[in-house]
Amino acid sequence: MTSSVAGPRGILSKHLIRDQALSIIDEEGVDALTMRRLADRLGVKAQSLYSHFPNKDAVLDAVANRLATSINPNNFDSSWQDGLRTWATSYYDVIHWHPNAAHIVAAGASDRLEYLAVSTKVHENLMRHGWPPRHATMAAAAVTYLVLGAATTHFATANDDAADARHYPHLEDETAGVRVARSIDRESFALALDSLIRGLEHVLAACEQRISRDNQDYTDK
Structure with missing residues (x-):
């Protein structure tokens, strides 16, 4: 059973999604990052991510902005x-x-x-x-x-x-x-x-x- 990084319902946020995406990239490379892989890491359904990011490119933009700071x-x-x-x-x-x-x-x-x-x-x-x-x-x-x-x-x-x-x-x-x-x-x-x-x-x-x-x-x- 996948453990939930997101925690209780309602805790999922853009920042959490972005940070977990960066973790996947650091560990496995950009090609390993998919919305489904990211959802599995967070312990949520993939559809939940789309209320925060429309697609993978938008997640990558958020990662780039995070590192740029x-x-x-x-x-x-x-x-x-x-x-x-x-x-x-x-x-x-x-x-x-x-x-x-x-x-x-x-x-x-x-x-x-x-x-x-x-x-x-x-x-x-x-x-x-x-x-x-x-x-x-x-x-x-x-x-x-x-x-x-x-x-x-x-x-x-x-x-x-x-x-x-x-x-x-x-x-x-x-x-x-x-x-x-x-x-x-x-x-x-x-x-x-x-x-x-x-x-x-x-x-x-x-x-x-x-x-x-x-x-x-x-x-x-």
């Missing part, structure tokens, strides 16, 4: 570099702890208001620090690509059993250290993020020079 876009006051670093690191943490939900979080959708609010705030803050709109979009996209790749590709596990000292002696100490600390993933992400931000500084400088030249040409006319 853990992404921090609010540290841009001192510099755009600090803002991007805080945003990217919190984004990385979300995907790192919920790797099966990576493409759900990254996908855009009109009903993902929390996610869209985070993305909008990042874009607005970049523009406030002098980034032209198109380049602000590209800078945010570049950081997103880095986050998704780093958070879903783990160097720490990729080499666990690959280092045969007879054939790959340079990997022996490296993989042993990974087994103990597992810190190389986060440190490598921080290194890549710092490198990307330094590159973006040059991009913004070039944008500012071009805008200055254009303004000067307009004044001269």
Whole structure:
């Protein structure tokens, strides 16, 4: 007999459905999530879910919004570099702890208001620090690509059993250290993020020079 997560009649809510959907995704992947599977987990009939969500896509939107609330876009006051670093690191943490939900979080959708609010705030803050709109979009996209790749590709596990000292002696100490600390993933992400931000500084400088030249040409006319 299936035990009921929802509990007594009337306790079922959007938040509970969303959280149980995320649990299924974390444990088994997105493909395992169906309205029937979700109803079984909650101990209710599938029809009960449709009074809260019209379909699976709506549930996925709710999951994306739930995860987006853990992404921090609010540290841009001192510099755009600090803002991007805080945003990217919190984004990385979300995907790192919920790797099966990576493409759900990254996908855009009109009903993902929390996610869209985070993305909008990042874009607005970049523009406030002098980034032209198109380049602000590209800078945010570049950081997103880095986050998704780093958070879903783990160097720490990729080499666990690959280092045969007879054939790959340079990997022996490296993989042993990974087994103990597992810190190389986060440190490598921080290194890549710092490198990307330094590159973006040059991009913004070039944008500012071009805008200055254009303004000067307009004044001269």
